[in-house]
Amino acid sequence: MKKQFIGKINLIEKVSIDAYKMEIFSELEEAYPGQFISILCPTQTLRRPFSIAGFDKEKQLTTIIFKLKGDGTNYLKDLKIGDEINFLAPLGNTFEIENKNCLLVGAGIGIAPMLFLKKELDKKNIKNYLVSGFKSDDEVISGSDENVVGGSVLDNLEQIIKDKKIEIVYSCGPQIVLKKISEICLSCDIESQIAMEKVMACSIGVCRGCVIRLAKENEVVYASVCKDGPVFKGSEIVWE
Ligand SMILES: Cc1cc2nc3c(=O)[nH]c(=O)nc-3n(C[C@H](O)[C@H](O)[C@H](O)COP(=O)(O)OP(=O)(O)OC[C@H]3O[C@@H](n4cnc5c(N)ncnc54)[C@H](O)[C@@H]3O)c2cc1C
Ligand code: FES
Structure with missing residues (x-):
């Protein structure tokens, strides 16, 4: 079930010219491939979504890998081991x-x-x-x-x-x-x-800011990437 967690940074490491790997220690109990977390970056009003790149239940570690884009990701890259991080998880389908x-x-x-x-x-x-x-x-x-x-x-x-x-x-x-x-x-x-990735506002299916169109049984329906997705059948996506 989706919840808000206050985790602690266990590792932050540069993994390419503009990307970082971060491990977060938290009480998150389950996560599956395809799901994502949404991080509160205090410099920003809106949370920032990141795919879960690894989850170790025993060690209680959730891994993300993020590429530097703007203020949110630049804030994250400067966090240090032991710093607290506020995130919603696990979000989306698998x-x-x-x-x-x-x-x-x-x-x-x-x-x-x-x-x-x-x-x-x-x-x-x-x-x-x-x-x-x-x-x-x-x-x-x-x-x-x-x-x-x-x-x-x-x-x-x-x-x-x-x-x-x-x-x-x-x-x-x-x-x-x-x-x-x-x-x-x-x-x-x-x-x-x-x-799928869409710019997200709420990340929890409320604002409808992340909708895409799906073709299902001869009709087109709207689906939110954050709640109904992010994983969809390629054959059903109506591409922009
Ligand atoms: C479900 C999901 C999973 C994601 N997983 C990852 C991940 O594993 N690793 C990762 O690095 N990024 C991931 N992203 C993208 C990530 O959320 C954005 O790069 C991040 O929010 C940018 O925040 P910022 O404050 O640094 O940049 P901002 O200042 O918010 O944005 C900088 C630029 O990036 C563009 N941008 C912002 N968000 C997105 C987006 N979702 N898609 C395309 N362009 C965007 C903006 O339009 C702007 O031009 C994911 C997005 C979604 C929706
Ligand atoms: S981001 Fe608000 S509904 Fe998906």
Whole structure:
């Protein structure tokens, strides 16, 4: 159940030229791949959402990986070990884990939820391949470097799907990349589960500021990314 937590920073570490990994110690009891947390940055009125990149129930640690954008993320990068952090969690739905041949595609900072998903699939012995792509070498996030493709994650996607006999693709990244990935999956006749990102105000389904359109049974319905998502079937998303 979603709750507000006051956690403590357990680790903050630079993982690329403009991204940081943060571990938060808290009383959060459960979290699943696809879900996110929403952090209060005292310099900002609105909380800032971040995908959960890892969760260790025993050590009570929640990991996020964030890229510097504006005031909120710059505030976070200056926090020190032991500092308190106020966040809502766990928010949103989860990737549906299926015992199929899985391909995980993380474009840029979209790698964050993929790292968590990969860990869960490995735990369940579900066959999976991770592909990540970054704009430049210095943006590559350490921890995902084993699987980095040179150039765009889209370049050889169709070939990888065919060669590895992929049955389902999970992905997160910029909308333009996600749209292309869902189109490729449709043309290959396989399922895709896409974690969407929208600028969020409330993060809890109240303001309707994060709606997207879904095509369901011949009608178009509105869904909020923060509450109904962030994970949607690629085949149902009506792309802008
Ligand atoms: C469900 C969800 C999960 C996310 N997971 C991560 C994550 O794991 N790691 C990460 O680095 N970021 C993630 N984001 C994006 C992150 O929330 C924003 O980068 C952050 O809120 C920026 O805050 P800021 O105050 O630093 O920048 P701001 O000053 O708020 O914004 C700086 C610039 O970034 C743009 N921006 C802000 N939020 C978003 C957004 N959601 N999508 C696209 N552009 C945006 C603004 O329009 C502006 O141009 C996620 C967003 C969502 C909705
Ligand atoms: S951010 Fe308010 S409804 Fe999603």
